[in-house]
Amino acid sequence: MSNIHVTTKIxxxxxxxxxxxxxxxxxxxxxxxxxxxxxxxxxxxxxGACSVTINGRLVCSCLVLGAEAEGAxxxxxxxxxxxxxxxxxxxxxxxxxxxxxxxCTPGILVxxxxxxxxxxxxxxxxxxxxxxxxxxxxxxxxxIIRAVLDTAADLRKAS
Amino acid sequence: MRYLAPxxxxxxxxxxxxxxxxxxxxxxxxxLLVRLRSGDAEPDSIxxxxxxxxxxxxxxxxxxxxxxxxxxxxxxxxxxxxKAAYPGVCEAADLIGxxxxxxxxxxxxxxxxxxxxxxxxxxxxxxxxxxxxAGPNGTRDVAxxxxxxxxxxxxxxxxxxxxxxxxPAKPDRSGDAYLRFIPRxxxxxxxxxxxxxxxxxxxxxxxxxRVALGAVGPKVMLxxxxxxxxxxxxxxxxAMQALSKACSDAATPIADKRGTVEFRTHVAGVLAxxxxxxxxxxxxx
Numbered sequence: 407m408s409n410i411h412v413t414t415k416i417x418x419x420x421x422x423x424x425x426x427x428x429x430x431x432x433x434x435x436x437x438x439x440x441x442x443x444x445x446x447x448x449x450x451x452x453x454g455a456c457s458v459t460i461n462g463r464l465v466c467s468c469l470v471l472g473a474e475a476e477g478a479x480x481x482x483x484x485x486x487x488x489x490x491x492x493x494x495x496x497x498x499x500x501x502x503x504x505x506x507x508x509x510c511t512p513g514i515l516v517x518x519x520x521x522x523x524x525x526x527x528x529x530x531x532x533x534x535x536x537x538x539x540x541x542x543x544x545x546x547x548x549x550i551i552r553a554v555l556d557t558a559a560d561l562r563k564a565s
Numbered sequence: 566m567r568y569l570a571p572x573x574x575x576x577x578x579x580x581x582x583x584x585x586x587x588x589x590x591x592x593x594x595x596x597l598l599v600r601l602r603s604g605d606a607e608p609d610s611i612x613x614x615x616x617x618x619x620x621x622x623x624x625x626x627x628x629x630x631x632x633x634x635x636x637x638x639x640x641x642x643x644x645x646x647x648k649a650a651y652p653g654v655c656e657a658a659d660l661i662g663x664x665x666x667x668x669x670x671x672x673x674x675x676x677x678x679x680x681x682x683x684x685x686x687x688x689x690x691x692x693x694x695x696x697x698x699a700g701p702n703g704t705r706d707v708a709x710x711x712x713x714x715x716x717x718x719x720x721x722x723x724x725x726x727x728x729x730x731x732x733p734a735k736p737d738r739s740g741d742a743y744l745r746f747i748p749r750x751x752x753x754x755x756x757x758x759x760x761x762x763x764x765x766x767x768x769x770x771x772x773x774x775r776v777a778l779g780a781v782g783p784k785v786m787l788x789x790x791x792x793x794x795x796x797x798x799x800x801x802x803x804a805m806q807a808l809s810k811a812c813s814d815a816a817t818p819i820a821d822k823r824g825t826v827e828f829r830t831h832v833a834g835v836l837a838x839x840x841x842x843x844x845x846x847x848x849x850x
Binding site: 540 | 566567568570591594595598599601602603611613615637639662663664665666668669750751752
């Protein structure tokens, strides 16, 4: 099995890697590039812990082959904060205690950021449906949803 | 395993039909990658069709719409004109999995995965959708209901794949709808699904109808008796009752952890009646 050479852009940085034809983008990120923020929960697209965006589209990186990322622009949780400056969503998650064990958090943050880029003023129902593919077994979701809606309100005020 | 990513349809056909081993077509990958991981599929090659520009397009054709096999459910639901023309098909595609899955999953993939519970398939059958099948002997059009033959099985020949889905033009005053039952509100597999389309004349009499059921048999089921219950009526209570009965009579479900035979049989009739009410409202504009 010969490896495939892939040229891509991750969080704005041009990135090249070699991957096996059947290797997922999640495995590439974690095992080849050392970007372990994206988590593997189920590996079958059910839990959303591995959420990233590819060309602006929210996907589960466990259901994408590394080889498919050729020429694509990928955004991961590692690109969310600006240096030491947390993204407003990250800050709100801390304020609302919207996480406990933290395994689902990177995926939820990436998914919530994608929601607010598409819809700056989501209803609670819209936020819950958008995040239905991100499973959290600790929080019961309420704090997560409140943190997302509170961030959305702040961002609207600031803009 | 080899990863193949042709950029033209001709190259894809050549690679697929020329491959001596097990070559699987990769569209959204939301089923295929799960099978790779579980060891359920161990292909020699994977043929990624997403770099074929034509298959990424939603285009108008003969008054209908051609949806490339690499178009995701999310892209369909961002296409205002397509959504207005075929709300039932779009809402069915919008029920497949999560936001993340909808960013990848495709109509063609949902069809060729051949799950009896596939959400988009009854919706497509209801609007007479056609699968445009590409292969070494050229292209052929196949009614969507004739692609799956049973759970996980399709009528595609070796070297063939579904390149696009065509939703044909429909008369004025037509409406389509898809409803499914699941025990939660999101992220589940249909216990029963019902796709329905109908056309009204200016008096509100139903002149044409198609009713398709999912998850109540080994493959999608087109229920002629259900359509006949509607055609010629004004969709009054008696017609709706007859529609329900025809759907429940046609259902041949299995019992499993998601639903019993009795429950699925009953729900098939209920969903049909509700889908007809939505389709009627849409047809009336």
